[in-house]
Amino acid sequence: MPAAVAERARSLGFDVIRVTSPDAVVEAGLRLRAFVADGLHGEMSWMADTLDRRADPRVLWPAVRSVVMLGLNYGPSADPLANLGRPAVGNLSVYARNRDYHDVLKGRLKEIAGLLARETGAAVKVFVDTAPLMEKPLAAAAGLGWQGKHTNLVSRDFGSWLFLGAILTDAELAPDAPETDHCGSCRACLDACPTDAFPAPYRLDARRCISYLTIEHAGPIPAEFRAAMGNRIYGCDDCLAVCPWNKFAAVSREAKLAARPDLEAPRLADLAGLDDVAFRALFSGSPVKRIGRSRFLRNVLVAIGNSADPSLAPAAEERLADPDPLVRGAAVWALSRLDPGRLTAARRAAETDPDVRAEWDAAAAAGALFLS
Known part of the structure; x- marks a missing residue:
């Protein structure tokens, strides 16, 4: 050399x-x-x-x-x-x-x-x-x-x-x-x-x-x-x-x-609220940006579900209406762990993606009650 x-x-x-x-x-x-x-x-x-x-x-x-x-x-x-x-x-x-x-x-x-x-x-x-x-x-x-x-x-x-x-x-x-x-x-x-x-x-x-x-x-x-x-x-x-x-x-x-x-x-609550523009801005120049917003929010919502902190439930609930089914499914799981009462029958009925519906079914099997 x-x-x-x-x-x-x-x-x-x-x-x-x-x-x-x-x-x-x-x-x-x-x-x-x-x-x-x-x-x-x-x-x-x-x-x-x-x-x-x-x-x-x-x-x-x-x-x-x-x-x-x-x-x-x-x-x-x-x-x-x-x-x-x-x-x-x-x-x-x-x-x-x-x-x-x-x-x-x-x-x-x-x-x-x-x-x-x-x-x-x-x-x-x-x-x-x-x-x-x-x-x-x-x-x-x-x-x-x-x-x-x-x-x-x-x-x-x-x-x-x-x-x-x-x-x-x-x-x-x-x-x-x-x-x-x-x-x-x-x-x-x-x-x-x-x-x-x-x-x-x-x-x-x-x-x-x-x-x-x-x-x-x-x-x-x-x-x-x-x-x-x-x-x-x-x-x-x-x-x-x-x-x-x-x-x-x-x-x-x-x-x-x-x-x-x-x-x-x-903070998980802040990360869960990122839209695509905010995600790209936060992780500009970072390796995190390569996995994209949907995978990242999936990970964040799993972490929220593991937090045992009910104050994070609203952040997860907001993602039940996310345009990406990967995110919605993770939100269902997080709420089934933190606050199942936020998983309403109306929201379950509105879901059409099979993978997300499987998350709803798993939540029901775990004892979640879907209230109207």
Whole structure:
């Protein structure tokens, strides 16, 4: 690695930069095939569609000879799970409390890649979680950390809090040594999962993962997972936050991605009232914007239903007339938990969407009385 490239990477905020070879993730590719074959990827059909390219960077770009992996520490300055004890507010994953990390990293990576190209005369390609590339196994092979029992990257220096970026190049760069696994007998991350999404260490069932359910899953949240979601309205940091290696992380965060004050602990009542324009304005530049208003309000209403706070019932009741059935169905569930008396027979009779009517039926089966 040219010294000038490593120096520039650190000046742009990256905490670590190392190199691996494109053939270093063969075993990870085999594990990915098994993951998809078992259906553990859920609705993420793009994983199956791009399986060959994910399993081998040389399929993605045959000319690649080296992979430069970079990590940026985004560890929070306060307890990322503190909001879980405040049911009237929503909890967003740490990475989503400010700008979209794709935007944060990509411009910097392009500058570093440009310098690498000038220093080596080689071609380069830049990736930030937007292409079929197995960043975490490649990062482990490069020595940035190891994939822990929660399947995320763990670093001895930065715990479970590293954004990853990759530069592929046709230059022949000396690879760094891979990191070894330091999880030992610890299973804190596995035990912390609210939905038991880990059928075994180092194996994730995405269909049970709250991050998947709140972000990737398109329909109603399966009933069996709603209570376990609590007030997690975008992603879930539980398995990351309890990792003991976090305590060894560098103390100085340099405010690289300090949380926006309005996204640290947003009130559920305010979020439930967002129309499309207000949603887009609030989450402009945020990864939350990508899931759209309907999925987001679905998550918010599940959190309201879990709040045990009857004062939030009016916010849910207002969404019974929402134009999107996904939102209306979540509102029915929330009210069935908080204040079933607001679920009137007239409103039930007016509903035509089959999925929403199923929510009404479930509320009735749970003992809700629909008064006229």
